[in-house]
Amino acid sequence: MSDLVLGRRGAPRADPFRALTVALILLIGIFGFVGMLVMGAFAPDLRSGHNGGGHALSNSAIGFSGIVQLATATGRNGQVIRNEHQLDSEDLLVVTPDHGWDDLGPVLGNRNAKPTLVVFPKWETVADKDHEGWVKVAGLLMPFDPDHMFSPSVVFPVGRRRTGGQVMLQPTPDFSGGPAFRAPRVLQVITGVKPGENKKPPKLTPLLTDRHGGIVLAKYGDQPLYLLADPDLLSNAGIRDPRQAAAALAMLDWLNSTGATSIGFDVTMNGFGHSQSPLKLAFTPPFLAMTLTLAVVLALVGWHALGRFGPIRPRARAIAFGKAVLVENSAKLIRRAGRETDLGGRYVQVIRERAVATFGVPARLKDAALDAYLDKLSGRGAMRFSELARAAEATRDRASLVAAAQALHHWQKEKKG
Known part of the structure; x- marks a missing residue:
């Protein structure tokens, strides 16, 4: 998940080869390889x-x-x-x-x-x-x-x-x-x-x-x-x-x-006859132009790979530390899966369990009886818990889900206060 730096900080790095030596070795190897290909392609003609x-x-x-x-x-x-x-x-x-x-x-x-x-x-x-x-x-x-x-x-x-x-x-x-x-x-x-x-x-x-x-x-x-x-x-x-x-x-x-x-x-x-080969065609017109173009592209790619600017920076972590990041990543996964609107019922269940633990609801009460007990805790003019629960479970879009969750959160906060 992160890059590790081995060795002591500030220790001098010993290069076994100089940059010029490595470049010369690469050039000699590339020209030798290309020469071998050309000689192999035209060997029958050179007899x-x-x-x-x-x-x-x-x-x-x-x-x-x-x-x-x-x-x-x-x-x-x-x-x-x-x-x-x-x-x-x-x-x-x-x-x-x-x-x-x-x-x-x-x-x-x-x-x-x-x-x-x-x-x-x-x-x-x-x-x-x-x-x-x-x-x-x-x-x-x-x-x-x-x-x-x-x-x-x-x-x-x-x-x-x-x-x-x-x-x-x-x-x-x-x-x-x-x-x-x-x-x-x-x-x-x-x-x-x-x-x-x-x-x-x-x-x-x-x-x-x-x-x-x-x-x-x-x-x-x-x-x-x-x-x-x-x-x-x-x-x-x-x-x-x-x-x-x-x-x-x-x-x-x-x-x-x-x-x-x-x-x-x-x-x-x-x-002394010979037949055409794909290798020879690559070095003869009209395919020679394409071969030279590919060679130039490869040379530019190699130059880009060697021409790095500045020191090498360690790669960032794929997943950062912290609870907030963990929650955000989990939310992104749920959002990408398209399951946001299915979480209303699960949030209702979480609020219900918190209310049982906070308000000392008898453990024998379940389901409808439990919701009826929680409704009695609401004051006059306030939204009943069962109505808020049904609204959260029936949501079909993200905006309605957020509004229903906020209403349940306010209901719990008011009862605790």
């Missing part, structure tokens, strides 16, 4: 992808980060797609699976009639022990790896041909105005189509071939789905020649000739 793989985040020879940067630098707005919800864009999407057995269903299922380029894998690599994140080319993948890209529906047998790096690839009439590519030293081509579960597979339309008729770039079916048999036409090693880089951009422009303004490079198939 560099420098693992030497054949994807759009890789800087290795077989990677495709160069064409992404080149597309961005030339105004083609190259974008790395990490979220599956972004796969339904109208822009050209370049898909670079690591192996032929990778499931293309989740990606192609979102594309429908949108331009998509699937790049076949070609090289087998091993980690470079001398340089972290680097790889060494161990050789070509076994042919059954890339040729099963669309199995079991259909199989595209691939072949490898040595060209010496001087052979020019030939655009077909369906690839009118196609770029002039020089074939890589080891050219990977599609040599035909073998039906799998589909007895009548969709038509394969050659767009870019070598001089022996091997297909390097083709359109698969009636939808804008394109197959690139040799990844070196787009890889970092392949576009180090400015002419090859220009040809690669021209090819992407032709495939993206639907009025789109961007070129997407998918990395979800390479293990």
